[in-house]
Amino acid sequence: MKDFTNEIYLDFTQPEIATKQRKALDRVREAFGKEYPNIINGQKVVTIGKTNSINPANIDETIGVFQKSGKDDAELAMQAALAAFESWKNIPMKKRADYLFKAANVIRKRRLEINAWMISEVGKNYLEADADTCEAIDFLDFYAREALRYGGKQPIIPIIGEKNEMIYLPLGVGVVIPPWNFPFAILVGMSAAAIVCGNTVVLKPSSDSQ
Amino acid sequence: MMGWIFSEIMREIGLPDGVLNFLVASGAEAGDYLVQHPKTRFISFTGSMEVGLRINELAAKAMPGQIWIKRVVAEMGGKDSIVVDSETDIEIAVKGVVAAAFGFQGQKCSACSRVIVDKSIYDKFTKKLAKAVSQLQVDNPITDSFCGPVVSAKAEKSILNYIEIGKQEGKLLNGGNKIEGRNGYYIEPTVFADIAPTARLAQEEIFGPVLAVIKSENFEDGLAIANNTIYGLTGAVYTDNKEKLERARRDFFVGNLYLNRKCTGALVGGNPFGGFNMSGTDSKAGGRDYLLLFLQAKSISEKIKK
Numbered sequence: 001m002k003d004f005t006n007e008i009y010l011d012f013t014q015p016e017i018a019t020k021q022r023k024a025l026d027r028v029r030e031a032f033g034k035e036y037p038n039i040i041n042g043q044k045v046v047t048i049g050k051t052n053s054i055n056p057a058n059i060d061e062t063i064g065v066f067q068k069s070g071k072d073d074a075e076l077a078m079q080a081a082l083a084a085f086e087s088w089k090n091i092p093m094k095k096r097a098d099y100l101f102k103a104a105n106v107i108r109k110r111r112l113e114i115n116a117w118m119i120s121e122v123g124k125n126y127l128e129a130d131a132d133t134c135e136a137i138d139f140l141d142f143y144a145r146e147a148l149r150y151g152g153k154q155p156i157i158p159i160i161g162e163k164n165e166m167i168y169l170p171l172g173v174g175v176v177i178p179p180w181n182f183p184f185a186i187l188v189g190m191s192a193a194a195i196v197c198g199n200t201v202v203l204k205p206s207s208d209s210q
Numbered sequence: 211m212m213g214w215i216f217s218e219i220m221r222e223i224g225l226p227d228g229v230l231n232f233l234v235a236s237g238a239e240a241g242d243y244l245v246q247h248p249k250t251r252f253i254s255f256t257g258s259m260e261v262g263l264r265i266n267e268l269a270a271k272a273m274p275g276q277i278w279i280k281r282v283v284a285e286m287g288g289k290d291s292i293v294v295d296s297e298t299d300i301e302i303a304v305k306g307v308v309a310a311a312f313g314f315q316g317q318k319c320s321a322c323s324r325v326i327v328d329k330s331i332y333d334k335f336t337k338k339l340a341k342a343v344s345q346l347q348v349d350n351p352i353t354d355s356f357c358g359p360v361v362s363a364k365a366e367k368s369i370l371n372y373i374e375i376g377k378q379e380g381k382l383l384n385g386g387n388k389i390e391g392r393n394g395y396y397i398e399p400t401v402f403a404d405i406a407p408t409a410r411l412a413q414e415e416i417f418g419p420v421l422a423v424i425k426s427e428n429f430e431d432g433l434a435i436a437n438n439t440i441y442g443l444t445g446a447v448y449t450d451n452k453e454k455l456e457r458a459r460r461d462f463f464v465g466n467l468y469l470n471r472k473c474t475g476a477l478v479g480g481n482p483f484g485g486f487n488m489s490g491t492d493s494k495a496g497g498r499d500y501l502l503l504f505l506q507a508k509s510i511s512e513k514i515k516k
Contacts, residue, residue, distance in 0.1 A: 004479055006477050006478060006479065006480070012354060018354065021354075022352070025352050036211070036214045038231075038232055038233050038234060039214075039217045039218075039221065039230075039231065039232040040231045040232075040233065041227050041228045041231065042221065042226075042227030042228065043227075051234055053211060054362075055394070056358075056359040056360065056361050056362060056394055056395045057350045057351055057352070057358055057359045057394040057396075058350070058393050058394055059363075059393055059394055059395075060393060063211055064211050064214070066214070066234040067233075067234045067235075068234065068235065068236070068239075069233050069234060069235035069239065069240050070235070070239050070240060071239065071240060071243045073233060073235065073240065074233060074235065074239075074240035074243045074244050074247075075243075077231040077233050077244075078244065078247055078249060078250070080227070080228040080231050081228055081229075081231055082249055083228055084226060084227065084228025084229050087226070088226060088228075088229050099220070099223060099224075099225050102223040103216075103219050103220060103223055106219050106222065106223060107219065110215075110219075114212075114215060117211050117212065117215065118212065119351045119352065120351075120352075121211045121212070122361050123314075123315070123351050123358035123359045123360070123361060123394075123395075124314055124351060124358065125314075125351050125354050125355060125356060125357075125358060126351075126354045128313060128314045131475070135477075135478060136216075138477070138478035138479065138496070139478055139495075139496065142478050142479050142496060143500070143501060146498065146500070146501045147501060149498075150501055150502075150505060154507075159511075161513065161514055162511050162512065162513055162514060163511070163512040163513075163514055164509070164510070164511045164512075165509075165510050166507055166508065166509050166510070167507070167508050167510065168502075168505040168506070168507055168508075169505065169506050169507075169508055170504065170505060170506075171251045171252050171281065171504060171505070171506055172249075172251030172252070172278075173249055173250060173251055174250070174251060174252045174253065174254055174504065175244040175245060175247075175250050175252075175253045175254070176253075176254045176255075177237075177241060177253070177254070177255045177256070177257065177265075178213075178256055178257075179256045179257045179319075180361060181314070181317045181318060181319070181361070181417075182318075183211075183212040183213075184212040184215070184216070186256050186495075187212055187213055187216060188216050189478075189495055189496070190254050190256065190495075191216065191230060193254075193495075193500055193501055193503075193504055194252075194254060194504045195225075195229055195230060196501070197501055197504040197505050199251070199252070199504055200228060200229050200230070200231075201229070201230050201231065202231050202233060202244055203213060203217070203230060203231065203232050203233065204233050204234070204235055204237075204240060204241055204244065205212070205213040205232075205234065206257060
């Protein structure tokens with residue numbers, strides 16, 4: 001495996017790259033205002049109440065309509081995470097790390113689109129948005145490698161007459177509450193770190209970015 | 211939106227159902243419920259100090275049926291300083307301060323919200339700083355302007371309130387107003403000079419495009435001022451003096467210290483990120499210790515039969 005390296009930021013001073021980003025912005029603009037469900041146990045779930053995500057640069061524009069979950073929905077998510085933990089905790093670290101590597105590759109392909117959503121939803125300029133997306137990719141690539149390290153043989157002092165080892169186990173169900181200001185990088189990093197270790201997650205983003 | 215995109219990507223690549231559950235809710239409704247749930251094993255939080263402390267308090271109380279101590283990982287706020295020494299290139303320092311204070315409108319926990327300047331260069335520095343800030347463009351981010359709007363009506367109100375406090379506490383050098391006539395939450399990049407180290411503008415996290423300039427007697431005094439908050443996330447020092455850099459390494463009490471560069475922009479792997487004191491649990495995201503926060507170790511010992 002290649003050593004970890006940071007993703008390189010795009011150079012938006014080059015007109016053709018800036019143009020590509022603008023085109024991606026136009027494309028996501030066409031998708032403004034759609035409704036997005038919760039995802040609980042792999043199922044799309046909607047609630048009666050809704051939460052609108054507004055463009056801070058033009059408050060007449062709704063970026064997307066999201067759900068407004070209550071305690072019952074939270075309980076469903078908890079039960080789903082608890083059930084999934086029973087099998088997920090036994091998946092080998094290497095296989096769990098592969099999900100992170102795969103996700104990083106999908107994000108690389110969708111980079112300009114993801115930047116465009118962030119520019120629209122929280123008001124980042126192009127480079128700030130791209131740095132956020134790059135950081136998300138970095139977290140996935142870095143934590144996947146880290147998981148392989150923690151999943152491997154751990155150094156321990158030998159004792160005569162005993163075969164000794166120390167292994168790392170996951171904790172259980174985690175509640176992950178990321179912030180709105182690095183709406184992709186930190187959300188991805190916090191979630192991926194918990195998941196790759198074998199935990200299952202209830203992810204509840206901050207209320208300013210869904 | 212971004213949580214939805216990530217959850218969809220994970221579903222697309224075949225992550226088993228139930229491993230990642232995505233839920234949009236207010237903190238008061240579902241957040242508290244999940245934090246207090248007896249089956250919750252850990253809480254990983256990044257956000258304000260107020261919410262972080264509340265989570266820590268709620269999580270500390272064992273609920274009926276709970277059989278563990280919940281682990282809380284919390285990355286909270288900052289009141290981050292850049293100390294500008296007399297022995298430095300003022301132009302370079304101004305550039306670093308402007309980028310760290312006004313990048314993404316100052317809405318980073320690592321943002322520079324206080325610049326502490328040696329009295330011998332104070333006037334020269336503030337003049338150059340004011341000029342650089344006056345040249346910043348604020349516009350709709352689709353135009354790729356350096357600054358855009360702040361994130362919400364709530365954020366705008368809170369920042370404008372701090373700007374009013376600043377007008378009482380210091381001398382306004384730049385900005386100081388909401389930008390009218392736009393259909394968004396635009397605030398002028400704002401700088402206040404002559405802020406006392408104990409003023410509210412020097413102590414409280416604003417999370418917006420507002421920078422306080424504080425005068426120091428000397429480098430020692432600058433470091434003391436930098437350390438005088440309840441936070442300890444990021445900090446930077448600009449000086450060409452090696453001995454002063456060494457002192458900063460030892461005495462500047464922050465989780466992420468930057469020498470002769472700006473205090474924002476930590477990279478995964480190279481700049482493990484997390485702060486001291488009320489900035490949180492120093493979790494060091496993007497570093498080698500981070501995954502340990504979500505793991506527990508088990509020792510296994512087998513007797514070898516002769």
